[in-house]
Amino acid sequence: MSDTVRCRIAPSPTGDPHVGTAYIGLVNFAWARQNQGRFILRIEDTDQERSTRESEAAIFEGLRWVGLEWDEGPDVGGPFGPYRQSERTDIYREHALRLVRSGAAYPCFCSPEELERIRQRQRSLKRQTGYDGTCRSIPKDEAMARMAAGEPHVIRLRVPEGVTIVHDRLRGAVEIDNGQIDDQVLLKSDGFPTYHLANVVDDHLMGITDVIRAEEWINSTPKHLMLYRAFGWDPPRFAHMPLLRNKDKSKISKRKNPVSLLYYRQIGVLPETMRNYLALLGHSMPDEREVFELDEFVREFSFDRISLGGPVFDVEKLLWLNGVRIRAMDAATLAGRIQDHLYALPRIASLVPMAQERMRTLGDFVDVTSFYLVAQPRVDPTEALGTLKGKTVQEARDLLATTIEWLDGVRVWDQASVETALRSLAEEAQVKTGELFSLVRVAVSGRKASPPLIESLVLLGRAMTSQRLRHLLDQWKSLP
RNA sequence: GGCCCUUUAGUCUAUCGGUCAGGACACAAGACUCUCAAUCUUGGGAGACGGGUUCGAUUCCCGUAAGGGCCA
Secondary structure: OOOOOEEEEOOOOOOOOEHHHHHHHHHHHHHHHHOOOEEEEOEOOOOOOOOOHHHHHHHHHHHHHOOOOOOEEOOOEOOOOOOEHHHOHHHHHHHHHHHHHHOOEEEEOOOHHHHHHHHHHHHHOOOOOOOOOHHHHOOHHHHHHHHHOOOOOEEEEOOOOOEEEEEEOOOEEEEEEHHHOOOOEEEOOOOOEOHHHHHHHHHHHOOOOEEEEEHHHHHHHHHHHHHHHHHOOOOOEEEEEOOOEOOOOOEOOOOOOOOEHHHHHHOOOOHHHHHHHHHHOOEOOOOOOOOOOHHHHHHHOOHHHEOOOOOEOOHHHHHHHHHHHHHHOOHHHHHHHHHHHHHHOOOHHHHHHHHHOOOOOOOHHHHHHHHHHOOOOOOOHHHHHHOOOOOOHHHHHHHHHHHHHHHHOOOOOOHHHHHHHHHHHHHHHOOOHHHHHHHHHHHHHOOOOOOOHHHHHHHHOHHHHHHHHHHHHHHHHOOO
8 A cells, every 4th residue: 555645535516515524624634734645635426416516616615715725636636537526437337347247246137116126025024125136146147248238227236244344443343244235236327336336446546545534434334345355455544533413413414503614704704713613523632722723733633532422513612712813813914804804705796786776875885785794683583573464473484494495405596596496485385475585685684675685695695595594493483 | 123333511622540520612600891892710510320340430341321323
């Protein structure tokens, strides 16, 4: 194995850049830097349905914002590219075939209906469900011939009997019974790889020496080890970091917590605060210091100092830390930072046309756009309720919850999509468009009068919009 | 439901068998102050439970419980 440490993060571009990605990224970054290694960004966009270039760009932006510069990646290149999985499908297909030839994998011709029947039978017998291995026993020659003839198929891993031992750097040996694992699909019928195949092939081909990822992957590590073995490759070292949590201890999610890096940037959290705070979760410095810089973390990071209980992401403490860091700056530096924050926000300039016709003095700009600049405007829950005439509190809550759902479902956050979502929701829910709009307006701006709603929402961004609607919903929940 | 992981205060954590169980956020009280914030002082609050091992367990082992994750 090469002795240069190579670490990677491999986010899927299916939404806003996530604090969890930054968290895992930070650890990978620290380990790579501490060992004079390389930190690589790979984009796992094999889910064509959900992946967007918009989201990919946002991930680049978010990760750069927290200060995690990568040495190799789709946008900066590198010797092991391409770094975008959608551009590597031939590689996966070739590798899947290689396993079929060696017998470690086999084509499966079962139709979705047959698979469903198998599952039904298993369920009625109260057996563990999973592929029953019907196509396992098709002789290789016949199987190859049927593939060549173009019969629809997937390629499955032939999972052997026995147990697989995962050597996790943080937990030691973890034993998992292979009986627990299905004959995994490696290549789907459309020729696209599944996560497991692509991940292992890429990690190997990109020379990854240390896989540091979230704990949710620990149970699939045996599959990965089987693949390494089937290919005859040495596996990397594994470390599974604890999962960030919501206040209720469930895995952190946007339903219960703002998770977008762009959201935190937008409310004015400093990037150094964000990385500092993330470095406090699940890891401690030898002298217990809590305020420190990235280079100190790189120097002091150690797997020995990781605690495995999943830490709750506490926005209160994040903001306290941000205050500490703001107060520690000299006034001139802070002035510069404030200016950068207010004027370097990518879309701030587009606020001007909206504000312009509502301004009589330059200072009015601040008033007209304050809802955009502030972390959370004050919203009067009773006033917000007043926008919906004749609705009970419960009805109002339901409508707001539905609105949140619909807006979360908007694929691309632009003028047309947001407007369509809101208008069709009004129709569906049989609410006057005007009423729905003014509800959203009050929730988002705290005022009955504001610049045009849809433009405002687009500028606020989806995370901020969603967060503010949820905030009002929370306020409503504590209403009588 | 099966498997895996985890378990110190509301939250983040320290402790690598012997500590008055330490620190931070939050909370409360006081001081300072035109107010607020900041700051300082003080305070309450923790080893999930039950068994072992040991002279001695928060710490090691087993069981239970709870939380979480993955697969379905």
